[in-house]
Amino acid sequence: MVRFEVYITDKLYSEADVAFGDQLETAVFKLVGDEGIGMVMTAFLPTSYEPKKYLHWAYEYLEVGDEVRIKLAKTDSAETTQITDHTEPENEEAESTLFCSLCGKGNLEVLKIICGEKGNICDECIELCYSMIENEKNE
Ligand SMILES: [Zn+2]
Numbered sequence: 001m002v003r004f005e006v007y008i009t010d011k012l013y014s015e016a017d018v019a020f021g022d023q024l025e026t027a028v029f030k031l032v033g034d035e036g037i038g039m040v041m042t043a044f045l046p047t048s049y050e051p052k053k054y055l056h057w058a059y060e061y062l063e064v065g066d067e068v069r070i071k072l073a074k075t076d077s078a079e080t081t082q083i084t085d086h087t088e089p090e091n092e093e094a095e096s097t098l099f100c101s102l103c104g105k106g107n108l109e110v111l112k113i114i115c116g117e118k119g120n121i122c123d124e125c126i127e128l129c130y131s132m133i134e135n136e137k138n139e
Contacts, residue, residue, distance in 0.1 A: 001017050001018060001019050001020065001075065001076055001079065001081075002017075002018050002072065002074075002075050003015060003016070003017050003018075003072075003073040003074045003075070003076075004016045004018065004024055004070055004071065004072060004073065005070070005071045005073045006026055006041060006068065006069070006070050006071075007067075007068070007069040007070075007071065008039070008060065008062065008066050008067070008068055009065075009066050009067050011086075012086045013039070013060055013086060013087060014041050014057055014083055014084060014085055014086055014087070015073070015083070015084050015086070016041060016043055016081070016082070016083045016084070017080070017081060017082050017084075018043060018081050019079055019080060019081045021046060022043055022044060022045050022046065022081040023043065023044040023046070024041065024042075024043050024044075024081075025041070025042045025043075025044065026039065026040070026041050026068070026070060027039065027040055027042070028062065028068065029059075033098055033107065033113060033115055034097065034098075034107075035097050036061040036062070036097075037061065037062045038059035038060065038061055038062065039059055039060050039061075039062055039068060040056070040057060040059040040060075041056075041057045041083055042054055042055070042056045042057070043055040043056075043081050043082075043083055045081055055081065055082065055083050056083075057083050057085055060087050094108060095108070096108045096109065098113045098115065098120055099113075099120065100113055100120055100121055100122035100124075100125055101119030101120050101121065102119075102121055102122070102125045103122060103124065103125050105122055105124070110122040110123055110124055111123045111124075114126070
């Protein structure tokens with residue numbers, strides 16, 4: 001097993017114990033429709049008996065100037081892969097950053113919000129609009 005510690009600037013973000021044969025990935029990304037720049041850790045477990053099993057830690061937002069550091073902390077004989085989170089629980093109560101211009105729901109309340117130049121629309125409103133148009137066609 002190998003233990004990795006991931007730091008954002010000087011704060012320990014997460015640590016992962018990775019068994020031999022498993023794989024840890026730390027990625028930095030920008031999602032369409034999301035204001036922030038995120039970072040995520042995912043451990044792939046090809047040695048697990050369940051196919052395609054993976055462990056995943058929800059992402060943390062990065063700010064300009066943040067440094068991401070991955071430290072090889074130690075190696076020993078532990079046998080399971082696990083990721084331990086050290087971020088504050090404020091992540092649990094994430095707030096919507098995008099809102100539907102028609103119904104006002106936020107991106108965390110709906111499946112998808114599509115952004116236009118002058119407004120946004122959510123999947124629920126699209127479905128409603130679509131059925132209204134279909135009804136009109138059938139009359
Ligand atoms: Zn809507």
